[in-house]
Amino acid sequence: MQTVTLEQLKQQVNVDTADTTYDEQLEQMADEAEALVLEYTGRELAWFTEHYGGIPLPLRRAVLLLVGDWFAYREGGRPSNLRPAEEAIAPIINRYRRLI
Numbered sequence: 476m477q478t479v480t481l482e483q484l485k486q487q488v489n490v491d492t493a494d495t496t497y498d499e500q501l502e503q504m505a506d507e508a509e510a511l512v513l514e515y516t517g518r519e520l521a522w523f524t525e526h527y528g529g530i531p532l533p534l535r536r537a538v539l540l541l542v543g544d545w546f547a548y549r550e551g552g553r554p555s556n557l558r559p560a561e562e563a564i565a566p567i568i569n570r571y572r573r574l575i
Contacts, residue, residue: 477520478509478530478538487539488546500549501542508541511561517573534571537564 484501485492512534513520523530544560 508538
């Protein structure tokens, strides 16, 4: 997990920073979200470091949004009228996408 901190994840999902109950789960979700975001952009983490000096804020926000959504619905029960976060982040990260 290189794009966001555990403290940022806990703030996103409203978990007290002293509570370690969900740390491992949040870190795993962040790793998955980061991989999904990077895969969608078609770029490696090193490319962003080289060209932006790190991960741009919109991509970090996308990771936080994904983790927040996955954490909220980790036991199922997503309302049918609520679209998945994976669709919602596309407009946020499209400008970083490598076009082949």
